[in-house]
Amino acid sequence: MRICILGAGGLGSVFGALLARQGTDITLIARPAHVAVINENGLQLTGIRGEHTIKQNLTAVADARDAEGEFDCLMLGVKSTDTTTALAGANCLRDRVAVALSFQNNIIKETQLGDWLGDASKVIGFSTFEGGMLEGPGRVNNNMTLETSSYIGELDGSPSNRVNTLADRFNQAGIATRVMDNIQQVMWEKLTQIANAAGWSVSCEIGNADLTFADAMVLREGAEHYLAVAREVLTVYKAMGYTPQNFYAPVSKLKELDSLDDDAAIATITAIGQAMLDSGYRSRTSLHDDILAGKKTEIDYILKPFVDKAAALGLAVPTVTACYRIIKVLDHYLK
Template identity: 45%
Template structure:
């Protein structure tokens, strides 16, 4: 199959690199320095799956206009804030790709794609694969899990194309499933991303801290637990029950089995396991903050605040975290 990765930063490069390394034809569209480094030295990916230097089956470009021919899948991996300008530049690709999907965070990503490509071309997708671009040509894949990607039709069907995506990702070291509830997967992932992002940036921004530095401290775990419970109250009000699609990164059912203090103890134990494995990672929003970039706070956290207001649910800790992050974001470029 032929794939285009539109926005080959950290996640796009890891996904595209693994797909190419297992026999798929992949075109990466990314920044000039990154593409130049890959052309010269190959794409380097390091992490718990091993260390890889990928050269074969990679075509490199810095703009969609440089990509000729027809392709099976277009995977959009740019940040949500860059979506409109990126798609405007890629208008010529619409007629030359069979299926379009995005691995972005958020719940409005597929409607935005449908407005651009048409509803028949868009499928739902979600991933929790960790990825950071640390230097041109070099990425880390700091964490993974038993299931790191899900694909499904937006109307709830499982079709050959989403099954093909799941097979390709699984073969490429990214265990994936085709599902009939991709919208629920998307919302539950947003609970996890909203929880980890709002907690990490509002608690750890400003110092040289990683996720494990906060979650292994009792007060940090208590803060994480409280935000999680508030976000889950909104998720349930939407008619969903936690499924832990991305276990062990999500442990919602276990956290709620006992008391608040028992949940905190579970979080701290999990954090100590991550520390013992030297899994020093940050959320993508935390990475953006450390690099002085604008934050996806309105795409990741505000949907819960809007829904809570609509459903008359109190989520004061989430609101406080949102306000803190919006203040920080005000001074970023």
């Protein structure tokens, strides 16, 4: 199997490293500095799966025109804000890609890939909680995985060999992947979780660059604000006909937040924050990290869908709307 990863940064490099290590022929399209070090020394994978240097089955190029041959799958790994430019730069690959999927946290990625390919039937749905962060050129940290870290499925829910084949390949590479007949729900629930965490943390922690999830969760007001955002994104999610499933358990607590009364939910959030503090787990969403790094964010792809859906469905989401507005202002002055 040959897979091309377009925009191999944090997450794309983790998938590329794990799949190449397992024996899949991987082509990474990435920034020149990353490509140069990979071609010189191999790709270094650090983090929860230990230290590995991957050289076999791995080709890295800085320009899509240098990616040779046919690909069984193209995986889109750029940030949502870079999709249009990245796909335009990869037009030479369009007729050489059998199937495409995207890592991104947004709900328009499949439409964008279908438009680019000129054939929506070549696109499959995908969602992942694997974590990846570039530590420097040629070096990526795999900082998160779960018992089921990834989901894959046909957009219409039908069974297919191509989905099963990719899932088998990911599982063989150690990326625990489940085939779903409701991948659209998984993608919306992931967005619900991310919108909750990102909207909440940026709006209450952005003045202090040292703060991570736990620092606000253990405060009564921080937990109350978390719950206010959760209640609203869940209202939108449920109004679309979905019931929370905690696909990304144990990290996801959407089922609990949905079913508990306010006091019990706040106690749950506070306990999660305390457990993070006790274990030394210090993390933020990538949207929050992007702001701290002075980079444009994925705000219009992560929070805006909830503001728009709420408006379309006649639902009031004042806290989510306030978070969206605050982050839009911050984002406006970033490059």
